[in-house]
Amino acid sequence: MMNVVIAEDDFRVSSIHEAYVEEMEGFDVTAKALNGKELRASLEQNTVDLILLDIYFPDERGTSLMMHIRNQYPDIDIIVISASDRRDDLLIAKRYGVYDFLVKPVTKNRFQTALRQYKEHRSWFSQSSTFSESDAKRFLTHTGHAFSEEVLPTGIDSITLNKVAGALSRASDGLTIEETCRKEGVSRTTARRYLEHLVASGKAKTQLSYGVIGRPERKYVLTS
Structure with missing residues (x-):
């Protein structure tokens, strides 16, 4: 089972994404965070495999959180889900090893395809x-x-x-x-x-x- 944290400042969007995750076998939503402070606390308190990360938060940008995650939790993977279409955000995501970048609004099919692909790739790395x-x-x-x-x-x-x-x-x-x-x-x-x-x-x-x-x-x- 892969433990997922949803970092999203809109609680309605967070609930929708949680429902999408819970429909999929092999994933469990361990925690949800509405801002950077809550995300940092969640990472300290839980074992996490994957973060679904927004870019825009009231207290800090997701790009700075990427740096924190990569420095402190190098084994945690990140999928960005954001309305940002800025190329510099995409470049930073690439440099910090973000697995995928989904631009809002995200369809259920696109969301679940990204998680399914992530799961398959993790499985591939464990095979040989x-x-x-x-x-x-x-x-x-x-x-x-x-x-x-x-x-x-x-x-x-x-x-x-x-x-x-x-x-x-x-x-x-x-x-x-x-x-x-x-x-x-x-x-x-x-x-x-x-x-x-x-x-x-x-x-x-x-x-x-x-x-x-x-x-x-x-x-x-x-x-x-």
């Missing part, structure tokens, strides 16, 4: 101690293939989809279904389902590879 270059691009530069923002069909989850796409990105000549099975440790049925989804969504294409003998193999290649 190693990573590939495509993983680094996806998490640090946002230029890799990340699919958590998609509305995915039943039977397709973003973590496995990113793994399969990452395997394709490392294979310059593409991969067959069997090669994908070996590299990612998934069944043939699973490999086919995810590869075909990538093709259907326009993110991959198929091509035939002709060997010396036997029938040509169907290979999957990421589109540029």
Whole structure:
């Protein structure tokens, strides 16, 4: 269970966001704060995994709170939810490692997608101690293939989809279904389902590879 603090100066908005969080499995609202002072106290009194942070408070700006959080609580993650559209706020958020920046008004779908993506990424980091270059691009530069923002069909989850796409990105000549099975440790049925989804969504294409003998193999290649 991930403990969430909602730092929002409008109690009505805070209550709406609390309801959104409570609908999601794996999250619990540990505390709510209406200003910077209350947020600082909440962090001292509770074990916190994630802060949903506004920028505008009556006593201090959320950007100064980011500095405090990062210096005193480096393991706590931050998602900003604010009406601010100032580029300097976005730049500060980026420099302090903010996970996501949601601009108000925020729809329920956008809100819950951000939390779902955050949960999936935390799960990914707990699965293995190693990573590939495509993983680094996806998490640090946002230029890799990340699919958590998609509305995915039943039977397709973003973590496995990113793994399969990452395997394709490392294979310059593409991969067959069997090669994908070996590299990612998934069944043939699973490999086919995810590869075909990538093709259907326009993110991959198929091509035939002709060997010396036997029938040509169907290979999957990421589109540029």
